[in-house]
Amino acid sequence: MKRTSRLFTALFTCFALVGAAVAALAASPVFPVDREFYPYYPSLIKWNKSSVPFNAPEVCSGCHEKQYKEWNGSVHSLAFKDPVYQGELNKGVKAVGHEISRQCEGCHTPIGVVTGEIKGPGLAGLSAIALAGVSCDVCHSISGVTHQQTPARVAENGSFIMSPGVESTEGQILIKRGPIPSHDECGGGFHKCEESPLHLQANLCASCHQVYHYDDHFPIEATHNEWIAGPYAQKAIMCQDCHMVDIPTFKRSADQFVKPDRKEYKHYFSGANYLLTYLAAGAAKITGDEELAKSLMAQYEMAVERLKSAADLELSPIYHNGKLDELKVRVKNIRAGHNLPTSLTNVRQMWLEITLKDEAGKVVMSSGTLNADGSISEVARNFASDGMGKDFHFAVNPWEVVGFSKHDTIPPRGYRDTYYGLHFPADLKNVTIEAKLRFRQADQKVAEALLAAVPKDINLEQMYGLKAVPPLPVVDMVVKEATVETSK
Numbered sequence: 001m002k003r004t005s006r007l008f009t010a011l012f013t014c015f016a017l018v019g020a021a022v023a024a025l026a027a028s029p030v031f032p033v034d035r036e037f038y039p040y041y042p043s044l045i046k047w048n049k050s051s052v053p054f055n056a057p058e059v060c061s062g063c064h065e066k067q068y069k070e071w072n073g074s075v076h077s078l079a080f081k082d083p084v085y086q087g088e089l090n091k092g093v094k095a096v097g098h099e100i101s102r103q104c105e106g107c108h109t110p111i112g113v114v115t116g117e118i119k120g121p122g123l124a125g126l127s128a129i130a131l132a133g134v135s136c137d138v139c140h141s142i143s144g145v146t147h148q149q150t151p152a153r154v155a156e157n158g159s160f161i162m163s164p165g166v167e168s169t170e171g172q173i174l175i176k177r178g179p180i181p182s183h184d185e186c187g188g189g190f191h192k193c194e195e196s197p198l199h200l201q202a203n204l205c206a207s208c209h210q211v212y213h214y215d216d217h218f219p220i221e222a223t224h225n226e227w228i229a230g231p232y233a234q235k236a237i238m239c240q241d242c243h244m245v246d247i248p249t250f251k252r253s254a255d256q257f258v259k260p261d262r263k264e265y266k267h268y269f270s271g272a273n274y275l276l277t278y279l280a281a282g283a284a285k286i287t288g289d290e291e292l293a294k295s296l297m298a299q300y301e302m303a304v305e306r307l308k309s310a311a312d313l314e315l316s317p318i319y320h321n322g323k324l325d326e327l328k329v330r331v332k333n334i335r336a337g338h339n340l341p342t343s344l345t346n347v348r349q350m351w352l353e354i355t356l357k358d359e360a361g362k363v364v365m366s367s368g369t370l371n372a373d374g375s376i377s378e379v380a381r382n383f384a385s386d387g388m389g390k391d392f393h394f395a396v397n398p399w400e401v402v403g404f405s406k407h408d409t410i411p412p413r414g415y416r417d418t419y420y421g422l423h424f425p426a427d428l429k430n431v432t433i434e435a436k437l438r439f440r441q442a443d444q445k446v447a448e449a450l451l452a453a454v455p456k457d458i459n460l461e462q463m464y465g466l467k468a469v470p471p472l473p474v475v476d477m478v479v480k481e482a483t484v485e486t487s488k
Contacts, residue, residue, distance in 0.1 A: 031151035031217040040113055042099075042214040043106025044150055044159040044207075047114040048143065052165030052172045054111045056129040060136040063188055070267035071136065073295035075276055079133030080109040081123060082276050084442075086458055087450035088398070090121040096399045100214050106158040107208035110138050114162065122455035134208075137164060140176040143196075145203055152217040155206035155224055165191070202227060205239040209343075216402040220387075223342045230412030232257070232337035242337055243269055247305050254309075254335035272341070274303035275441045275473065283464050304475055310336045311410075313435050313480045318419075324486045327354070327422055329435050331383065332415040339409035341439065346387035346396060346404070347446060350477070351380045353436040356424055364424045364431070374444030374471050381418045383408055396446065428486050437478040447472050 038044050057077070061068035071077055079085070085108060092101045098120050105113050112118040112130030123131060143163035147155040165174040174191035179199045186193035198204050206224035213220060227233055235257040242250045244265045252258055281296035312334050318326035329352060333340040341348040353368035368380035376382060385408065387401035388394060395401050410416050424431055442450070448469045451460060460466040 033151050034149070037146075037149060040102060040106060042103035042157060043113060044146065044157045045106045045110055045114060046146060046161040048161060048163040049114075050165065050167050050172075052167065052174060054115070054129055054137045054141070054164050055174075056127075057132050057135045057137075058128065063190070064136070067267045068136070069295065071269070073277065073280070073292060073299050074267065074269045075271060075273045075299075076134035076269045077132060078276055078280050079107070080105075080112070080131060081133065081280075082108075083279065083454050083458055083460065083464065084276070084447065084450050086121055086123075086455055087453040090455050091397065091450070091453045092399050093121055095397065096214075100399065103157050103211075103214045107134075107211075109133050110158065110162065111135070122457045124457040137176075138162070139199075139204070140178055142198065142204065143177060144198065145207055147203065147206065152212055152219075155203065155210045156212040156217070156219075157210070157214075158208050160204070160207040200238065200240065202233070202238045202240075205243075209239075211344075211398070213402050214399065216390075218402045220346075220398050220401050221343050223338045226338035226342060226409075226411065230337065232412055237337060239337070240265065242335075243271060247302060247309065250306065251309055251335065254337065268299065268302065270299065270302045270306060272303055272307050272343075272439070273441065274300050274307070274475065277303060278473070279464050279466075286463070286465055307439055307475045307477050310334065310340060311437055311477050313437055313478045315433060315435055315480055315482050317433070317482075317484045319488050322488050324422060324431070324484065324488075327420045327433060329354070329418045329420070330415050331410060331418070331437060333410040333412055337412055339411050341384065341409060344398070345385040345407070345409050346401060347442050348384055348439075349376060349382060349441075349443060350384060350437065350439045351376055351382040352418060353380070353438055354420055355434045356422065357432045357434070358425070358428050359430055361432075364428070365422065367420060368436075368438075370474075376443070383410060383416060385409065424486070430483055430485055432481060432483045434479070434481045436476050438474050439477050440472045440474045442472065444472055 033041060035041055057068060057071065089101055089104055092104065102113060105118050109118055109130050112126065117126060117130045129135065141162045141164040142160045144161045146159045146161065150156050150159045163175065165172055175194050176187065176191045177194045177196035177199060179196065181195045182193040202224060209221065209223040210219065210225065211221035212218060219225065237253055237257055237259065241253045241259050244267065245253065245260050246266065249260050249264050253260060277296045277299040281293045281300060284293035284296055310333065312332045314330040316328040317324055318328060341350045351368055354366065355363055356365040358364050368377060371377060385404045386394060386406040387396055388403050388405045389400045390402055451469050454460065
């Protein structure tokens with residue numbers, strides 16, 4: 001009897017402990033947040049606060065004129081002033097409040113967030129350093145990252161540490177970090193230099209190029225994850241090796257897995273956001289700053305050329321019983337070190353447009369053409385994502401997207417095949433097939449909604465010369481044509 005009682009007690013204790021453990025697990029959040037460790041949450045920036053000030057980019061230009069001119073006109077310099085971003089931010093604040101939207105501000109103007117200057121959407125009354133977005137002192141003050149401490153335990157939402165300097169018995173000491181070994185003359189007496197291996201790593205960029213939902217921590221943008229799962233990470237080709245160089249050097253890095261020489265790195269931060277630099281060039285012309293307008297148009301042209309260099313198409317006609325019946329189009333990601341497209345893949349649009357013409361050049365079949373209102377045909381092959389909210393229904397706003405119902409982007413050095421059933425008059429002996437891989441940064445209606453939502457202190461007509469939202473520019477990344485027989 002005693003043995004039975006002891007066994008019962010042991011089993012009861014065991015089950016109680018298991019039950020308590022299960023209950024505790026159920027009560028624990030999947031993504032625990034340490035609010036003391038991350039005082040600017042949902043932005044995950046950390047600031048080693050001191051009296052040492054941050055400096056506006058114009059201060060840095062005194063000694064680093066070349067680097068300043070490269071940066072001035074880059075998407076980093078426009079990150080906060082971007083009217084599309086400001087429209088999105090304004091919509092987000094109205095929907096979920098400013099505290100949550102700080103997640104966005106933490107990467108678009110980090111210094112403005114930690115100093116408390118940014119209190120909402122808009123540009124009025126802000127200092128030059130807050131308006132400068134991702135400026136010199138943002139990147140060169142970074143002393144570390146906290147990727148392993150974030151709620152998702154990966155890089156997300158600005159998980160870096162800024163340390164612009166230290167206080168000493170001799171006063172304030174400014175410290176700037178970068179990949180170059182320090183030497184006695186470095187900083188010219190204005191600041192000290194500190195060699196930083198982090199500035200040669202993709203981990204530096206990952207902090208902001210991974211955007212997770214502010215509460216559910218779903219990866220809305222996962223560019224670093226895409227890179228780390230691909231061959232460029234395996235070959236040690238970092239973000240900087242493709243995005244901080246000119247186009248010929250980018251092609252060499254991507255094609256041959258060869259790292260650039262030190263002298264080949266620039267502060268362009270060139271990506272695919274050609275719309276932003278195009279709009280900003282128009283704004284610079286309105287103010288009469290022709291030098292800046294020229295720099296911005298150079299950035300625009302680099303972005304377009306980068307898109308045109310990133311992919312390729314293969315056309316394969318398919319015959320059944322000797323008759324041309326189908327077309328296989330293989331879309332290849334040949335140079336992007338991340339997925340194609342990347343960033344906000346539920347907003348970006350990269351699609352195929354197929355046209356068949358007869359011997360006289362008359363179109364006999366098409367697929368993927370734009371509708372009259374600028375929207376993409378529902379049957380077009382669009383390599384993108386469909387976001388969904390907590391109700392599992394379609395969602396496009398980043399504060400609503402907690403999953404993808406479709407995620408159909410192309411991994412680095414990967415491909416996607418699309419098949420088309422072909423229809424044309426039976427008497428044709430030959431048809432000419434034209435395939436285009438097309439890209440634009442958002443759906444026309446999405447862009448119109450965002451630009452319509454800009455804060456009141458941003459006058460699109462005065463600043464950008466926009467009386468109405470024009471049709472969004474489309475870049476033809478690849479165009480391939482082939483004339484094939486209709487029978488064999």
